[in-house]
Amino acid sequence: MAKTETPRRIRGTQDIFGDEQRRFAHVLSTFERVRALYCFQRVDIPVFESTAVFARSLGETTDVVSKEMYTFEDRGGDSITLRPEFTAGIARAYLTEGWQQFAPMKLTTSGPVFRYERPQKGRFRQFHQIDAEVIGAAEPAADVELLVLADQLLRELGISEGVTLQLNTLGDAATRDAWREALVAHFEAHRGELSEDSLTRLEKNPMRILDSKDPRDRPIADSAPDIDAYLTDEARAFFEAVTAGLDAAGVTWERNARLVRGLDYYRHTAFEFVTDRLGAQGTVLAGGRYDGLIGSLGGPETAGVGWAAGVERLAMLVPELAAVNPDVIVAVEDDRAIGLGHRLLRSLRKDGLSAEMIATGSPRKRYDKAAKVNAKVLVSLNVDEDKPVTRAVAATATDELSQVQTIIDDLAEALR
Structure with a gap:
């Protein structure tokens, strides 16, 4: 094949x-x-x-x-x-x-x-x-x-x-007509020195010759009459x-x-x-x-x-822009808490907080992986004696930490 x-x-x-x-x-x-x-x-x-x-x-x-x-x-x-x-x-x-x-x-x-x-x-x-x-x-x-x-x-x-x-x-319009006439007369006097593109423009669009990039045209264009005399x-x-x-x-x-x-x-x-x-x-x-x-x-x-x-x-x-980290990163340290993680993510996002969840790979490594994300708040979800254990931490006492803690408390109340 x-x-x-x-x-x-x-x-x-x-x-x-x-x-x-x-x-x-x-x-x-x-x-x-x-x-x-x-x-x-x-x-x-x-x-x-x-x-x-x-x-x-x-x-x-x-x-x-x-x-x-x-x-x-x-x-x-x-x-x-x-x-x-x-x-x-x-x-x-x-x-x-x-x-x-x-x-x-x-x-x-x-x-x-x-x-x-x-x-x-x-x-x-x-x-x-x-x-x-x-x-x-x-x-x-x-x-x-x-x-x-x-x-x-x-x-x-x-x-x-x-x-x-x-x-x-x-x-x-009157200015352009008078200036165009002067430009045509100027370029006609140098017809033999113009590029092929400028000869085409001379017939229909002579002003375009003024911004020609062709080296053959530049001296002729630079010596053309200015518009100011015709304003x-x-x-x-x-x-x-x-x-x-x-x-x-x-x-x-x-x-x-x-x-x-x-x-x-x-x-x-x-x-x-x-x-x-x-x-x-x-x-x-x-x-x-x-x-x-x-x-x-x-x-x-x-x-x-x-x-x-x-x-x-x-x-x-624009200068290089750093990637935007989430407000909250959720580390699921026990697979039995994945469902709780999805509920928490939904609540966080409904409350206007950007949030990501780490729930793949070795459960023992997820917390360390989440800590490297540099989110404002890190939430750990674990299970102890078949009961969910939730912990939210932040480097400083941010408004987001207080907001996340309230959401966690409300979620815990709803699960009782």
Whole structure:
């Protein structure tokens, strides 16, 4: 009989366990706690959407759509895509579920996303993101709210040191049109020196050339005209309101005039929180204002601003977290007391105490094994002359010891 081959984990995926999982869970729990402080509502959306949702929102010329999406045809002949990000799906839900009546909406979500990209440090083909959005608020205060939320999240995760908020403005529609025209003229003058990808972008998405990583493009991109010369008075005032709000909230930022979002529906604020602790790909959280997105999906013109962050990349910055020991460890030193142990565990857990039981292996060694767990309270269960003997001990007179003793006394009374 042929030996069955052991299945392998698919390249670019991950199994999360131990300290890695503790840091991962710490990111998610901290995110949930902080978003509640800012009165953001939790929303959950499908893992897959119609492919058109992403093709229309992200743009067919973007790397995500053209190279990275997991797209397939289902049995009904529909083209569906595993979500590569959250914003487009939330915008679709805003339209299809009639959420316009609730605007402005402050929303957060989290979960797995999928991109077919070359796996590298902190990047996987199935990874996880946290996401925050404000939809239906055109004022710069919404941008400030999101950025202050992000700043507090990083601080409460204990990873803000060495992380810098880089900020830019993309202006309003008039600003972008004038700047785009100047960029096209600049890049056309250097057409023969641009990379193949940038030549493709020049036709449909010239702003993307500014953040090209190709060495051939960098001198040309660095000498391109800045947006500041093309800002309208309204766009300048919007950016000044955002920066003033951040200053008032005590959020440190620096200007990065080369920070862009290439698609036409992006407006005004663009930002990234970056670090040098994760190698070349140093972005840990990024976002911007997308006032034209919902309109591009066929809905009414609706303001929007949001950000996303990779949970794995944030977790890599979190210091190692010690495993959490139980409040109570129960050592069953006589097998005749195992039933009592189960009753005690149930009572302890119903009373809000975490508890584990050691009832396997040599009964003579169970107490010593339990003592090594470093729980707040150790309970010994034994039998003497067919009667249960229960003893609870702790290094100090903790509240948990008193609580456990009360539960034991109540259980003993019930067994009489």
